[in-house]
C-alpha cells in the first residue's frame with residue numbers, strides 16, 4: 475500500500491520548505507520535524523537529530539509509514555558540526571526507525587558524495603550509478619556515510635531506502651553548472667513520490683535532477699522507480715551562459731561534478 479503519513483525531517487530548510495508545499499498534493503499527511511519551529515504548524519516536532527534522546531526520537535517516528543530525511547547541514551562546515559548533525563543525526567534517525575518498525579526512508583544524499591568525479595566531456599557517456607564515491611567535502615563525506623548506513627540497515631534490518639543524490643533543487647538554476655544537475659521543485663516532488671511508492675527498492679541509489687538537455691548523469695535508476703521528469707533547465711541556458719560563459723574544464727572550480735565545493739572553502743583543520 476502507498477505510504478500515507480510521512481515524517482519530513484529538515485522541514486524548514488530550503489528543500490523541506492519546497493516539499494512541504496508540494497508533497498501534500500500527492501496525498502501525504504506530513505509530520506514535520508526540524509530544529510526550528512515550523513511556521514503555521516504547531517504540531518511539528520522540534521528536535522535536533524544529533525542530540526535528541528532515544529525516547530524523543532522514537533516518539534517522532536512512531537506511527538509514520540515512511541520518512542523523507544532532509545535534515546542536516548547542507549553545505550560544508552567544520553567536521554565536528556557535520557559529525558553531530560549529519561552523521562550522528564542520520565544514525566539516530568535510522569535507529570529510531572528500526573525500533574519503531576518504519577520500513578521506508580528516502581534519504582537526501584547529494585552530488586557531493588561523488589563531487590570529485592570529472593564532468594563528462596561533450597559526447598562522453600553520463601556519470602554512471604556505480605561510479606566510485608569521491609566526496610568533495612566533509613559534507614559530501616557525510617552523504618557517503620548516509621548511503622552506507624542505508625545499505626547496512628537494508629542488509630541487516632530490511633529497512634528500504636532510496637538515496638537520492640540531489641543535484642541543485644532551487645526554483646530556478648542560477649549557474650551554468652546547475653544547467654546540468656538542476657532538479658526543479660516539481661520534479662523533486664515527483665521523484666520523492668516515486669521513491670516513496672515504488673515496490674521492492676531495497677537500497678537504491680538514484681541521481682536527482684530534471685531531464686536537462688545538458689544532463690551529466692544517468693537517470694535510469696530514478697526512472698526505474700517510475701519517475702518521469704517533466705522539466706529541463708534549457709530555457710535558462712542562453713541567459714546564464716551569456717552572463718558567466720561556458721564551463722572551463724581547465725578551471726579546478728569547474729572541472730568536477732561538485733563544482734566549487736571541490737576547492738572552496740578549504741577543508742577545516744578539524
Ligand code: 15L
Pocket residue numbers: 548549584585586640641642643732
Ligand atoms: C548540495 O548538496 C547543497 O545542499 C545545495 O545547497 C547545493 O549547493 C547543491 O548541493 C549543489 O551542488 O548545487
